[in-house]
Amino acid sequence: MSQLELDTYKQLVETTPVLFYVVDVNLNYTYISPFFARIHNITQEEAVGLCISDVIGEEGFKGNFPHYQAVLNGESIAYDSFFIKPDGNPHYYHAIYTPLEDSGEIIGFTGVVIDTTAEKTLDRLAKTDELTSLKNRREFEAYLESLLKSDDAQNHTLLLVDIDHFKSINDDLGHGEGDKVLVKFARILEGTIASAGDVYRVGGEEFMVILPHMSDDTLIKEKSNELRSKIESAKLTATRRVTASIGGTTFNHKSVRSDLLRKVDGALYTSKENGRNCVTIL
Numbered sequence: 001m002s003q004l005e006l007d008t009y010k011q012l013v014e015t016t017p018v019l020f021y022v023v024d025v026n027l028n029y030t031y032i033s034p035f036f037a038r039i040h041n042i043t044q045e046e047a048v049g050l051c052i053s054d055v056i057g058e059e060g061f062k063g064n065f066p067h068y069q070a071v072l073n074g075e076s077i078a079y080d081s082f083f084i085k086p087d088g089n090p091h092y093y094h095a096i097y098t099p100l101e102d103s104g105e106i107i108g109f110t111g112v113v114i115d116t117t118a119e120k121t122l123d124r125l126a127k128t129d130e131l132t133s134l135k136n137r138r139e140f141e142a143y144l145e146s147l148l149k150s151d152d153a154q155n156h157t158l159l160l161v162d163i164d165h166f167k168s169i170n171d172d173l174g175h176g177e178g179d180k181v182l183v184k185f186a187r188i189l190e191g192t193i194a195s196a197g198d199v200y201r202v203g204g205e206e207f208m209v210i211l212p213h214m215s216d217d218t219l220i221k222e223k224s225n226e227l228r229s230k231i232e233s234a235k236l237t238a239t240r241r242v243t244a245s246i247g248g249t250t251f252n253h254k255s256v257r258s259d260l261l262r263k264v265d266g267a268l269y270t271s272k273e274n275g276r277n278c279v280t281i282l
């Protein structure tokens with residue numbers, strides 16, 4: 001390689017906002033890029049000879065150690081990970097480790113670490129309901145579609161949970177209190193459904209629950225009534241009792257999305273017609 005080509009490569013590496021580094025077999029740095037130096041508040045010269053743990057800390061070092069061992073055994077590694085920054089926010093990154101060889105012998109590895117925090121944050125925002133932190137309608141539609149398209153022939157349950165007279169809660173107590181009710185309501189839904197399924201906020205005061213591989217009529221009614229009674233007995237506001245109506249139905253991969261949604265809507269409508277604060281499974 002000519003000197004010009006070498007200088008060009010160096011310039012590319014040194015002007016890219018990505019962490020590049022090289023370590024030897026003892027995990028001591030032999031090179032860090034200027035961006036790496038800036039992020040870790042160290043000079044390039046100071047880093048040479050230091051161990052990875054001296055720069056990124058013992059905890060991160062221990063977490064990554066199996067990857068270091070694998071790359072020093074000749075494997076090329078790429079993985080996604082994160083750590084919690086001192087300000088409590090997560091920092092996401094994508095790391096690529098490649099063995100560095102000299103005359104067929106591994107003498108260390110090269111590391112490339114790309115900050116993916118912005119990408120991950122956008123991804124999370126696109127999937128999450130901002131007020132309640134539950135998964136949003138887009139996520140509901142995606143999961144439902146995956147179940148309807150799958151080869152899995154087992155039956156699942158879909159519940160539509162709707163707060164009763166929510167408009168009057170807003171009207172009487174104000175929109176801010178209404179928001180607080182929605183957040184507490186979401187926590188009850190999550191806590192009650194737990195690992196049995198997934199909870200989504202699909203509209204203002206409308207929530208969907210998908211219970212995969214659950215189709216036992218008795219169990220569905222039990223779970224739905226547990227949910228309904230927990231909401232009724234929780235003190236969601238200081239002055240007003242809050243209740244919810246629930247509609248539910250079972251489905252499998254042969255179900256048609258529009259029929260299924262119409263059926264669960266119909267079940268909820270029946271609960272509302274029957275006086276609210278009740279469960280209808282069709």
Ligand SMILES: Nc1nc2c(ncn2[C@@H]2O[C@H](COP(=O)(O)OP(=O)(O)OP(=O)(O)O)[C@@H](O)[C@H]2O)c(=O)[nH]1
Nearest residue numbers: 162163164165166167168170175176178179204205
């Ligand atoms: N506070 C608050 N209110 C919301 C939000 N999204 C929708 N709403 C309100 O939710 C209310 C829903 O009212 P309706 O659809 O009439 O239903 P309801 O009053 O709950 O009546 P039933 O469902 O028939 O029992 C409307 O007043 C919306 O303005 C939100 O994010 N926060």
